[in-house]
Amino acid sequence: MTDQNWSILIPEIFLFIWALFIFGLDLGIKRKNPKILGYSAMAGLTITGILLAIFNGGILFKGMFQSDQLAIFFKVIFIGSAFMAVGSSFDIASEKIRHHRGEYYGLILFSTVGMMFLSSASELITLYIGMELTTIPLYVLAAFYKDDKLSVEAGLKYLIVGAFSSAILLYGLSLLYGLTGTTDIVTMKINLSLVFLSYGKIGPGLILAMIMVIAGIGFKLALVPFHMWAPDVYQGAPTPITAFLSVGSKAAGVVAFARIFVNGLIAFASDVMKPLDWGIIVAILAAAAMILGNITALRQRNIKRMLAYSSIAQIGYVMVGMVAASELGIASVGYYMFIYLFANMGAFTIATIFNDKTGSDGIISYSGLSKTSPIFAAYMSIFLLSLAGIPPLGGFAAKYLVFAAGIQAGYTWLVIVALLTSVVSLYYYANIIKTMYFSAEEPTIKIHPSFPANLVLLISVIGIILFGIFPGPILDWALESAKIFAF
Amino acid sequence: MELAIFYISAIVAAGGALMMILQRNPVASVLYLILSLVALAVLFVQLSALFVGSLLIIVYAGAILVLFLFVIMLLNLRGEKFTSEKPILDKGTKITLVVLFFMELVILIKQMAFPQRMDSLMTQASPDFGGVEPVATLLYTKYLYPFELTSILLLVAIVGAVIMAKRDKNEEEGER
Amino acid sequence: MNQTLFLIPLFPLIGFLLNGLFLGRLNKKLISLIACGSVGLSFIVGLKMFFQLISLPENTRAIEEILFTWIPSGEFVVSFGYLFDPLSAIMVLVVSGVGFLIHVYSVGYMHDDPGYGRYFTYLNLFIFAMLTLVLANNYLLMFVGWEGVGLCSYLLIGFWFEKKSASDAGKKAFIVNRIGDFGFILGLFIIFWNVRSLDYNEVFVRAPEVFALGGGLITAATLLLFLGATGKSAQIPLYVWLPDAMEGPTPVSALIHAATMVTAGVYMIARSNVLFMLAPSTMTVVAIVGIATALLAATIALAQNDIKRVLAYSTISQLGYMFTACGVAAFAAGIFHLMTHAFFKALLFLGSGSVIHALAGQQDMRYMGGLKRHMKTTYVTFFIATLAIAGIPGLSGFFSKDEILWKAFSSNQGSIWIWLVALFTALMTAFYMFRLVFLTFYGQERMDHHTKEHLHESPKMMTVPLSILAVLSIIGGYVGIPHILGGGNQFEKFLEPVMKGVHHGGEEHALASSGHSAGTELTLMFGSVALILVSIYLSYYLYVKNVALVGRLRNSVSGIHKIIYGKFFIDELYNAIIIRPLVGGSLFLWKIVDVVLIDGVLNGLAILIGDVSLGARKMQSGQLRRYATVFLAGVVIIIGYFALR
Amino acid sequence: MVPMPHYLILSALLFAIGAAGVILSRNLLIMFMSIEVMLNAANLAIITFSRFLNVMDGHVFVFLVMAIAAAEAAVGLAMIITIFRNRGTIDADKFNLMKW
Numbered sequence A: 001m002t003d004q005n006w007s008i009l010i011p012e013i014f015l016f017i018w019a020l021f022i023f024g025l026d027l028g029i030k031r032k033n034p035k036i037l038g039y040s041a042m043a044g045l046t047i048t049g050i051l052l053a054i055f056n057g058g059i060l061f062k063g064m065f066q067s068d069q070l071a072i073f074f075k076v077i078f079i080g081s082a083f084m085a086v087g088s089s090f091d092i093a094s095e096k097i098r099h100h101r102g103e104y105y106g107l108i109l110f111s112t113v114g115m116m117f118l119s120s121a122s123e124l125i126t127l128y129i130g131m132e133l134t135t136i137p138l139y140v141l142a143a144f145y146k147d148d149k150l151s152v153e154a155g156l157k158y159l160i161v162g163a164f165s166s167a168i169l170l171y172g173l174s175l176l177y178g179l180t181g182t183t184d185i186v187t188m189k190i191n192l193s194l195v196f197l198s199y200g201k202i203g204p205g206l207i208l209a210m211i212m213v214i215a216g217i218g219f220k221l222a223l224v225p226f227h228m229w230a231p232d233v234y235q236g237a238p239t240p241i242t243a244f245l246s247v248g249s250k251a252a253g254v255v256a257f258a259r260i261f262v263n264g265l266i267a268f269a270s271d272v273m274k275p276l277d278w279g280i281i282v283a284i285l286a287a288a289a290m291i292l293g294n295i296t297a298l299r300q301r302n303i304k305r306m307l308a309y310s311s312i313a314q315i316g317y318v319m320v321g322m323v324a325a326s327e328l329g330i331a332s333v334g335y336y337m338f339i340y341l342f343a344n345m346g347a348f349t350i351a352t353i354f355n356d357k358t359g360s361d362g363i364i365s366y367s368g369l370s371k372t373s374p375i376f377a378a379y380m381s382i383f384l385l386s387l388a389g390i391p392p393l394g395g396f397a398a399k400y401l402v403f404a405a406g407i408q409a410g411y412t413w414l415v416i417v418a419l420l421t422s423v424v425s426l427y428y429y430a431n432i433i434k435t436m437y438f439s440a441e442e443p444t445i446k447i448h449p450s451f452p453a454n455l456v457l458l459i460s461v462i463g464i465i466l467f468g469i470f471p472g473p474i475l476d477w478a479l480e481s482a483k484i485f486a487f
Numbered sequence B: 001m002e003l004a005i006f007y008i009s010a011i012v013a014a015g016g017a018l019m020m021i022l023q024r025n026p027v028a029s030v031l032y033l034i035l036s037l038v039a040l041a042v043l044f045v046q047l048s049a050l051f052v053g054s055l056l057i058i059v060y061a062g063a064i065l066v067l068f069l070f071v072i073m074l075l076n077l078r079g080e081k082f083t084s085e086k087p088i089l090d091k092g093t094k095i096t097l098v099v100l101f102f103m104e105l106v107i108l109i110k111q112m113a114f115p116q117r118m119d120s121l122m123t124q125a126s127p128d129f130g131g132v133e134p135v136a137t138l139l140y141t142k143y144l145y146p147f148e149l150t151s152i153l154l155l156v157a158i159v160g161a162v163i164m165a166k167r168d169k170n171e172e173e174g175e176r
Numbered sequence C: 001m002n003q004t005l006f007l008i009p010l011f012p013l014i015g016f017l018l019n020g021l022f023l024g025r026l027n028k029k030l031i032s033l034i035a036c037g038s039v040g041l042s043f044i045v046g047l048k049m050f051f052q053l054i055s056l057p058e059n060t061r062a063i064e065e066i067l068f069t070w071i072p073s074g075e076f077v078v079s080f081g082y083l084f085d086p087l088s089a090i091m092v093l094v095v096s097g098v099g100f101l102i103h104v105y106s107v108g109y110m111h112d113d114p115g116y117g118r119y120f121t122y123l124n125l126f127i128f129a130m131l132t133l134v135l136a137n138n139y140l141l142m143f144v145g146w147e148g149v150g151l152c153s154y155l156l157i158g159f160w161f162e163k164k165s166a167s168d169a170g171k172k173a174f175i176v177n178r179i180g181d182f183g184f185i186l187g188l189f190i191i192f193w194n195v196r197s198l199d200y201n202e203v204f205v206r207a208p209e210v211f212a213l214g215g216g217l218i219t220a221a222t223l224l225l226f227l228g229a230t231g232k233s234a235q236i237p238l239y240v241w242l243p244d245a246m247e248g249p250t251p252v253s254a255l256i257h258a259a260t261m262v263t264a265g266v267y268m269i270a271r272s273n274v275l276f277m278l279a280p281s282t283m284t285v286v287a288i289v290g291i292a293t294a295l296l297a298a299t300i301a302l303a304q305n306d307i308k309r310v311l312a313y314s315t316i317s318q319l320g321y322m323f324t325a326c327g328v329a330a331f332a333a334g335i336f337h338l339m340t341h342a343f344f345k346a347l348l349f350l351g352s353g354s355v356i357h358a359l360a361g362q363q364d365m366r367y368m369g370g371l372k373r374h375m376k377t378t379y380v381t382f383f384i385a386t387l388a389i390a391g392i393p394g395l396s397g398f399f400s401k402d403e404i405l406w407k408a409f410s411s412n413q414g415s416i417w418i419w420l421v422a423l424f425t426a427l428m429t430a431f432y433m434f435r436l437v438f439l440t441f442y443g444q445e446r447m448d449h450h451t452k453e454h455l456h457e458s459p460k461m462m463t464v465p466l467s468i469l470a471v472l473s474i475i476g477g478y479v480g481i482p483h484i485l486g487g488g489n490q491f492e493k494f495l496e497p498v499m500k501g502v503h504h505g506g507e508e509h510a511l512a513s514s515g516h517s518a519g520t521e522l523t524l525m526f527g528s529v530a531l532i533l534v535s536i537y538l539s540y541y542l543y544v545k546n547v548a549l550v551g552r553l554r555n556s557v558s559g560i561h562k563i564i565y566g567k568f569f570i571d572e573l574y575n576a577i578i579i580r581p582l583v584g585g586s587l588f589l590w591k592i593v594d595v596v597l598i599d600g601v602l603n604g605l606a607i608l609i610g611d612v613s614l615g616a617r618k619m620q621s622g623q624l625r626r627y628a629t630v631f632l633a634g635v636v637i638i639i640g641y642f643a644l645r
Numbered sequence D: 001m002v003p004m005p006h007y008l009i010l011s012a013l014l015f016a017i018g019a020a021g022v023i024l025s026r027n028l029l030i031m032f033m034s035i036e037v038m039l040n041a042a043n044l045a046i047i048t049f050s051r052f053l054n055v056m057d058g059h060v061f062v063f064l065v066m067a068i069a070a071a072e073a074a075v076g077l078a079m080i081i082t083i084f085r086n087r088g089t090i091d092a093d094k095f096n097l098m099k100w
Helices: A006-028 A034-054 A069-087 A090-095 A101-120 A124-142 A149-180 A185-199 A205-221 A229-236 A239-264 A278-297 A303-324 A327-358 A374-388 A394-408 A412-437 A451-469 A472-482 B002-022 B026-046 B050-075 B088-110 B116-120 B132-140 B144-165 C007-021 C028-054 C086-109 C116-135 C139-157 C164-195 C200-210 C216-232 C241-247 C250-259 C261-271 C273-277 C280-301 C307-327 C331-358 C376-390 C396-410 C416-441 C449-453 C460-480 C490-495 C507-512 C518-555 C560-564 C567-619 C624-643 D004-024 D028-053 D057-087
Strands: C063-071 C078-084
Touching (some): A034 A090, A034 A101, A069 A327, A090 A451, A101 A124, A101 A239, A101 B144, A124 A205, A149 D004, A205 A239, A205 B088, A239 A303, A303 A327, A327 A374, A374 A412, A374 A451, A394 C164, A412 C164, A472 C063, B002 D028, B050 D028, B144 D057, C028 C063, C028 C116, C063 C139, C078 C116, C086 C261, C086 C331, C116 C250, C116 C261, C139 C164, C164 C200, C216 C273, C241 C250, C261 C331, C280 C416, C307 C331, C307 C416, C331 C376, C331 C460, C376 C460, C396 C460, C396 C518, D004 D028, D028 D057
């Protein structure tokens, strides 16, 4: 334990302490002014981001904690999604959440801490704990409206399916441990190649382990067929939490997936390794996710459920980049998640604001929004069009890169499926735009978001447009972060 | 001898688990689960995992499952009926699914190739293998970091459990 | 080089942003000033660049400006840049020029519409997207514009969304175009995959090395690109959206669905001529689809009574012409026709808009007639445009259409059959266009009294653009006078640097490349003109003279009149032998092929996906155990499939 | 010495029984206990591997898994209490307000 650079833990430790501080603050201000809590949570996240920029690069605990570029890239996404979730929570925090406001924000921060630890984990035990640390606060947050039947039901469903998947994941991890004799991902890679070299083959036990790990992480990603919980939970949970689930928690799943599969089991991602090729498994699941997600989204009338199916489909696109398992593939996944952060958080923020005002999540109630709140209708259109992948918004460049990576890696059929389904997807995204702009019904609702929500929306719109037209900086960074894997 | 202990424990563990899911009364379920866990602890000890085995009894059977019992008492669930009106077909499909799952697991586990040293080292473990001290040493040195992470996790769980289980009085109405 | 190119699309973008941000808060004058001014400025810059371009030596006529690297990632570099070469120069001038006139016209036409600001916002966005499409220096940026114009088209078709038919039409256009776009981007991926670049320069230089002539890959790629083009440019089988698109405001039909956006497909194929020339079988498909569309649409147009629908089918038919030209490797002729068509078809649409305006929204020709007395300017300009589209010598349409006919006949890829069908289509075009003119402007005034009293010529804002377009419709063809008439075809020469895929023999190609003599060309030219004149006369006879005869006949009691006016039997004969089957066939095509078959297939597809969607929803039963079961089943199936095989 | 596959197959059996409990039982508490069984099946596998690999890292893993299971159980039971207060039942099939 000598000459270790402990300072790289500072962002995580700070955020943890800040969450405790918010618990205390809630007691201190006697629950009078909910805004202070929200602002301090946002401030804490901002400071964490700054600290992350200062203290990074290095490994701790014999490599169990790695502050490499990939971790930092995704930590920025986590912090960003938490920031936006907090920002869009101001209205519900003052009206719907009467109790435990401090805990509400504190748990968001805790979950973010969990994600940050998870993204830095390069060892199975830490990874598993990071995963639980991410998820357990989210169980509670999903059920945070304790008087609301839907919210509690959402929390319960999330919890049961989550615990179930966590057990499956654990079993998979235990098999990996047994097969390789180690919990360290890099050593695991070495041991596997040793076994391969000495025996000339690796038994099908490995594929069992891989499938169970895919299932466990697939739960977090809401990958078909491990997605069933998602629509219900997304619908019932408080909307900012839904947004956080759909972005932060998914990004955490993505990074965990990348760590285990792209870093540890990279050798088994090609046709040569049949039948141990995890690439084809994930490719089929991704195709299923794109098809099922997009098609089911077509007939949804609730915007949160629609966005749930849409995010099931979106993760399918992300996985196209993942199965490519190349530098471009991982970079495109990073870029995709970055744009997805803006687009999805933005869309959910609008849904939150709208729900505050009208109490409705029905798509039909967005009728004529363009007349009363033209700016927000325009924002929403930008988010949805970016999700659909319309140029020149960020979503287009993201899809382009992911598809290019897929084609480069030889998954042409998958890219064709992705293209076809994205044609379908545009229909339901455009349907909302149509409802907002082309509805003959007289609109009555005018939405006035609070300042932080406005800020979130503005950041998202600027992010989508700016990084859509100039993807350079983000992409370079993502490429840099992809370099940590030796391809 | 060892084999006999294994089989007895295995049967008790599996049977306990099976009985647990077949019970209608949750209290009985918990008791069967405790039985199953005790048998499992015996196997742990047989595998030279003395420390973890005893933890299984102390922590799992002693604390977690008691928590379950508390909750059952608290909710006073005696009266609830879970009469099955589901078609038998549904149940049959599910059972088939589980049996298939088990068969797949068995087939694949039997075909597993393990690292070379595993075959050679199936011998007597060193006397303090799995004892309190070596495990604790590992925990506080090599695995200090996940250990500390777990403490955060427990804190989060406490906060979460309190928030969830607490009955909120609507006192704030007046304040606002 | 000083960078001025990016200004061309920048102005409409600024206009869009200004109008979009202050939506509805500006007064109408300011809105129209911003909207028209921005497009006008684009046109001026375009003109300046054009003169800069022709001052360059012929072989270096291309100005490229790379603004920045758009997607930089290793070998997948895509730059964000504009390319101004002869082809895009023509497109820019047409788009911004015609666009400007239509903007001005719209100021008058949309004056009382509550969505005035919104309208111009969309319109400016459209111009921006269209200019991006034609100025792009790579396929990806072109796709950006391609999607952008599609979006604007969707927004503008559904502009009067209170009408269900309008929003349905928007939806239809949207779905159909998505199918095309899917093909387009898939084609791009094939190109990208093999050439590793999407920049025009690199693609066109490297494509002949990478792809084998007539190879499967290049054929697939070009076919997919062509699928994209059929969507955007309304060709078989994806043409069905265009007639419905007429639900949009008339200036929109003029700008987007006649003059500019729908020609994007032709532009794209002309731009990719190098690729298409590598795939002869695709060329054949293009030519056949083009000519079949031209024929089908012209036949359908014969029996339509809605003035805008006739024009819509006519547009499809003319686009088919352009594709035929591309298909026989006469890309320059295709672009030539694109340009002249932009002039006269925009004029026709605007003229019909003027008519509809005067008749308070009436679009049915059966309730028009006799308008030439009331609307002098509209009538004259409309008539000029009709002459142009019919291909009367001296007007722009003659030169471009004749060029296509001749190329269809003489080119290596062409054949006499294509020429014959094209000629027949031309005859029908002349017929139905004059039918349109006669029904609208001649004969009795069949509208109701109320409307009749309010008949008026449109305001200056509308008639001035009409006049300018009329002038263009006349003189627009003189840039491309064929060799045979002593012109030297400046237009084709101008485009030559872009058409690298076509082997240019210069003079000899145009004259007698395949052994056809100048005499043949002249004969064909005069022959077709004569036939067209006959066709016009037939139309005149049936819809002007005959109408009067029928009227008198109805009044007469005596059967003797029938003999006296024995001519009438000939008319009847004509009617029975020629017109009836033609009209009947036309109706049949419209009802069966268009409405039932193609619409049915498309709608069926949509319904099918919807049903699947419903079914997929049902899987989500809301029960926790079901979710866990599916989860486990997923694991079991995946293990079963992958681990145990 | 009991051969390793014996332990592993027992662990697989326990895991399958646990999974059966989750998908078959309608009582939330029993579902939750079944998940505990699944976790312990995994624990058994880890301990087995640890023994036959002759390294104790697995013991640490199991130790930490127990802590995680405790945390999960605490939150889970609290959630069950909440939903019982909210709906007056812990029948898993009754919670289907959200579907399709």
